[in-house]
Amino acid sequence: MSLLQVESLGFSYGAKEVLKGIxxxxxxxxxxxxxxxxxxGKTTLLKCINSILKPQKGRILLDGSDLSKLRGxxxxxxxxxxxxxxxxxxxxxxxxxxxxxKPYINWDVSSKDIEITEKVIKTMGxxxxxxxxxxQLSGGELQKVMLARALAQEPQILLLDEPTSNLDLRNQMxxxxxxxxxxxxxxxxxxxxxxxxxxxxxFSHRFVLMKKGKIFARGGHEIITEENIQxxxxxxxxxxxxxxxxxxxxxxx
Amino acid sequence: MSKYKLFxxxxxxxxxxxxxxxxxxxxxxxNVGSVHLDFFQVFNSIFHRTGELASxxxxxxxxxxxxxxxxxxxxxxxxxxxxxxxxxxPLASPFTMGISHGAAFGxxxxxxxxxxxxxxxxxxxxxxxxxxYKITAFAxxxxxxxxxxxxxxxxxxxxxxxxxxxAGVAMGFLFMAGTTLxxxxxxxxELAAIVFWTFGDLGRVSWKELxxxxxxxxxxxxxxxxxxWNYNALxxxxxxxxxxxxxxxKVRLTGMFFASxxxxxxxxxxxxxxxIGLLGPHMVRGFxxxxxxxxxxxxxxxxxxxxxxSDALSxxxxxxxxxxxxxxxxxxxxxxxxxxxVKGEK
Ligand SMILES: Nc1ncnc2c1ncn2[C@@H]1O[C@H](COP(=O)(O)OP(=O)(O)O)[C@@H](O)[C@H]1O
Ligand SMILES: [Mg+2]
Numbered sequence: 001m002s003l004l005q006v007e008s009l010g011f012s013y014g015a016k017e018v019l020k021g022i023x024x025x026x027x028x029x030x031x032x033x034x035x036x037x038x039x040x041g042k043t044t045l046l047k048c049i050n051s052i053l054k055p056q057k058g059r060i061l062l063d064g065s066d067l068s069k070l071r072g073x074x075x076x077x078x079x080x081x082x083x084x085x086x087x088x089x090x091x092x093x094x095x096x097x098x099x100x101x102k103p104y105i106n107w108d109v110s111s112k113d114i115e116i117t118e119k120v121i122k123t124m125g126x127x128x129x130x131x132x133x134x135x136q137l138s139g140g141e142l143q144k145v146m147l148a149r150a151l152a153q154e155p156q157i158l159l160l161d162e163p164t165s166n167l168d169l170r171n172q173m174x175x176x177x178x179x180x181x182x183x184x185x186x187x188x189x190x191x192x193x194x195x196x197x198x199x200x201x202x203f204s205h206r207f208v209l210m211k212k213g214k215i216f217a218r219g220g221h222e223i224i225t226e227e228n229i230q231x232x233x234x235x236x237x238x239x240x241x242x243x244x245x246x247x248x249x250x251x252x253x
Numbered sequence: 254m255s256k257y258k259l260f261x262x263x264x265x266x267x268x269x270x271x272x273x274x275x276x277x278x279x280x281x282x283x284n285v286g287s288v289h290l291d292f293f294q295v296f297n298s299i300f301h302r303t304g305e306l307a308s309x310x311x312x313x314x315x316x317x318x319x320x321x322x323x324x325x326x327x328x329x330x331x332x333x334x335x336x337x338x339x340x341x342x343p344l345a346s347p348f349t350m351g352i353s354h355g356a357a358f359g360x361x362x363x364x365x366x367x368x369x370x371x372x373x374x375x376x377x378x379x380x381x382x383x384x385x386y387k388i389t390a391f392a393x394x395x396x397x398x399x400x401x402x403x404x405x406x407x408x409x410x411x412x413x414x415x416x417x418x419x420a421g422v423a424m425g426f427l428f429m430a431g432t433t434l435x436x437x438x439x440x441x442x443e444l445a446a447i448v449f450w451t452f453g454d455l456g457r458v459s460w461k462e463l464x465x466x467x468x469x470x471x472x473x474x475x476x477x478x479x480x481x482w483n484y485n486a487l488x489x490x491x492x493x494x495x496x497x498x499x500x501x502x503k504v505r506l507t508g509m510f511f512a513s514x515x516x517x518x519x520x521x522x523x524x525x526x527x528x529i530g531l532l533g534p535h536m537v538r539g540f541x542x543x544x545x546x547x548x549x550x551x552x553x554x555x556x557x558x559x560x561x562x563s564d565a566l567s568x569x570x571x572x573x574x575x576x577x578x579x580x581x582x583x584x585x586x587x588x589x590x591x592x593x594x595v596k597g598e599k
Contacts (some may be wrong), residue, residue: 052495076498087490091543094257095485102486102497107479108546114257131260149489153497 001064003028003189004049004157010057011041011048018044020213022058026157031183031190033200036210036232042193043084045210046159049191050081062157076103080150084161084193086142090133096145097121100152117152124148124178140171147175151182158183160192164199172196176203197229197248224248264547267540271554275323278558282319282565283311287573314456321458322560324466325519326529327474330556332512333530334549335477338484339508340407342414343593346530347516348586351424352399353527356513356520357450358428358435359395363388365435385462385522389469392521396513399424404509414597453526453579455564462522469518473511474553480504481545488543526579528586529556535589559585 002025009022018041026032034042047053049060051067060067062078080100097120101113121130124144129137134145143163150158163179164172180203183190194200200207207223209216209232216232217223229237229248236251283295290298290307298311333346340350347353367387399421406412406420432451458466483504486494494501519526533556534548541547563581570576 047492050496052492072495072498072500074498076496079496081492081496083490083492087488087493089488089543091485091488092260094260095542095544096489099485099489099497102482102499105482114255118255118257130256 002026003063004191005061006049006058007061008058009045009048009055009060011044011053011055013044018213019048019055022215024208024215024218026189026191028156028189029183029187030205031180031192031203032206032208033204034191034193034208034210035197035200036216037234038195040210041213042210043161046081046161046191046193049157050079050159051075052081073103076153078155079157079159080153080155081159082143082146082150082161082163084165086146088135088142090135092131092133093126093137093145094121094130096134097126097148097152100149103153116154120148120151123151123182139166140168140175143167143171143175144178147178147182151186155188157189157191160190162193162195165195172199179203197224198246201246201248221246264541264544264551267537268547268551268554271537271551271558275554275558275561278561278565279319279323282322282561283315285565285568286310286315287568317458317460317463318455318564319561321455321463321466321523322564323557324463324470325455325523325526326533326557326560327553328466328470328515328519328556329526329529329560330533330552331474331477331549332516333556334534334545334552335484335508335512336530337534338487338545339505339512340403340417341487342417343535343597344414344418344531344590345421346528347396347512347520348425348525348527348530349418349590350399350403350421351426351428352396352403352421352513352516353520353525354425354428354432355399356392356396356517357525358431359391359393359398359517360388360521361432361435361450362395363391365439367391385465389465389518389521392517393514395428396517396520397510399428400509400513404506415594418594450520450524452577453524453582454575454577455523455560456575458522466518466522470515473515476511477508478549480508481549484508484545484549485543524577524579526560526582528582528590529560531589531593532556532559532582532586535593 004026006022006024009019011019022045034045036042044053048055051072054068062070067075094117098109098113098117101109101117104113121127124147126141126144126148129141134142137145160179164175167175176199179190182188201221201224206218206220208218209223209228211232217228224246226237226239237248238251240247240249284290284292288310290310294307295311298308299316302308302312329347336345336347336350337343402424403421407417429451483499486497486499487501487504491501533552537551537555538548541551560578564578567576567578567581
């Protein structure tokens with residue numbers, strides 16, 4: 001059985017239907033990229049999977065149990081979420097990461113919570129800025145803090161919404177590498193919404209292509225074809241190989 | 254020792270320092286008043302409650318007044334801290350959101366329409382509250398009216414923090430107009446009671462009322478403190494808080510509910526005292542940061558200190574005339590309010 005199963009999921013914001021009949025299986029330990037045009041419903045899908053939004057149709061099974069029957073705390077111990085845009089308030093990095101222990105806290109933090117937080121901060125290479133306020137971090141550092149908070153939750157599944165969209169080239173690579181390493185080392189399953197197909201192709205095992213609120217195609221690298229991309233993004237592309245890395249190049253007109 | 258332990262220790266130290274200052278201010282405030290008592294007399298009277306003049310001044314007037322300042326100060330400061338968090342707005346407080354005015358209107362309504370209290374011209378106490386529970390209940394209903402409007406406005410998409418505050422101030426005006434309208438219907442004695450209301454005064458609280466205030470406030474404070482991790486989570490945004498398993502809607506609603514409960518019980522007995530809910534949390538943030546484990550107790554202590562200080566000041570500035578304490582807190586609070594407003598505009 002798959003770790004995560006989405007069964008004919010449907011979601012609407014009021015009268016606006018955004019997701020229609022989404023079926024999806026996610027296997028343990030894989031990195032799955034969700035690709036598609038802006039506004040197609042990628043963020044909405046992630047939020048449904050994290051139970052931030054309650055879908056009106058269909059159901060989501062986590063390890064076979066219905067997500068809508070689990071308590072918020074239980075979900076939070078198994079699924080972590082990093083939103084596309086993070087609040088840049090003036091709490092300290094350590095406090096932000098420690099917050100990831102929230103689902104485990106009853107009355108107050110334990111020494112174990114502190115230990116885990118310290119470890120995660122080290123893994124992410126954030127020791128230097130550990131007690132700086134979030135408002136004084138660079139974009140790359142902030143994104144790492146958000147990842148660190150999610151990791152402190154010790155989740156089975158990590159949901160990432162465009163984790164590299166506000167980063168420069170070097171930070172994009174660094175963050176994606178970190179994500180790949182973490183996934184491998186801790187066997188964490190990763191669902192990531194990507195707007196950069198090239199980056200996505202290099203780091204993902206499987207892909208979901210979304211179009212008009214539905215899944216257009218899903219599968220391994222074989223579905224990343226010129227035809228599919230043209231269908232999904234409505235733009236002509238060619239796929240070329242540079243140093244054995246596939247590169248998707250959009251064409252004019 | 255780990256860096257984090259040091260980090261926490263600094264905050265704890267701040268808390269201890271505040272507790273110490275509070276104690277010192279308490280002692281000093283007990284020595285301030287129109288009748289001169291030396292320190293030994295004051296000290297002696299605290300421990301020996303006799304029928305002598307010094308003892309009755311301390312027990313019947315000063316002690317209850319100072320302890321009321323503590324309860325009201327910490328209530329308003331905590332209400333402000335919670336409201337700033339759940340409304341995600343640094344300018345939110347019982348006073349700026351019009352909730353204090355709602356409570357005052359409710360209290361005035363219960364006096365004029367339901368005859369819950371009247372002024373007696375006795376020397377010791379200006380206001381006779383014949384049914385304190387009724388006044389509290391109506392103050393609470395009044396404040397809830399304010400809260401409901403605030404919450405509905407906050408739910409509106411795209412309302413800016415500044416607009417929300419503006420709406421709160423407008424609600425305050427509306428309640429004030431309502432209270433003024435009641436004055437036209439009131440008898441002379443009731444009128445005096447209402448006028449008192451809008452100017453906040455710690456001098457009319459008796460031990461019984463202090464007991465009611467404490468009894469309502471303490472459980473609410475415990476509830477609020479128990480939610481400190483939820484408030485921490487809310488600071489990282491709605492979605493993140495939800496993904497951490499927080500029932501955000503419930504936390505916001507109950508936060509507003511208890512914040513207005515403790516506001517109303519203090520407004521019911523001492524009237525409107527503005528800006529403590531802003532001054533308390535904002536003046537300590539620089540020392541203890543945004544972690545509500547420390548921010549809540551720290552603003553509470555600071556709110557208490559501020560109110561004791563303001564009250565003592567109100568008694569000595571143009572002695573023997575006693576200024577309404579709300580005037581002193583407004584002089585301190587308005588500049589801070591403007592500062593946050595201007596800083597937020599950037
Ligand atoms: N809170 C909301 N209320 C109403 N409509 C929304 C809301 N959030 C997103 N939408 C709409 O739902 C659609 C999908 O949004 P989203 O899931 O954010 O897309 P993506 O992440 O793929 O860009 C868009 O058309 C967007 O305008
Ligand atoms: Mg999106």
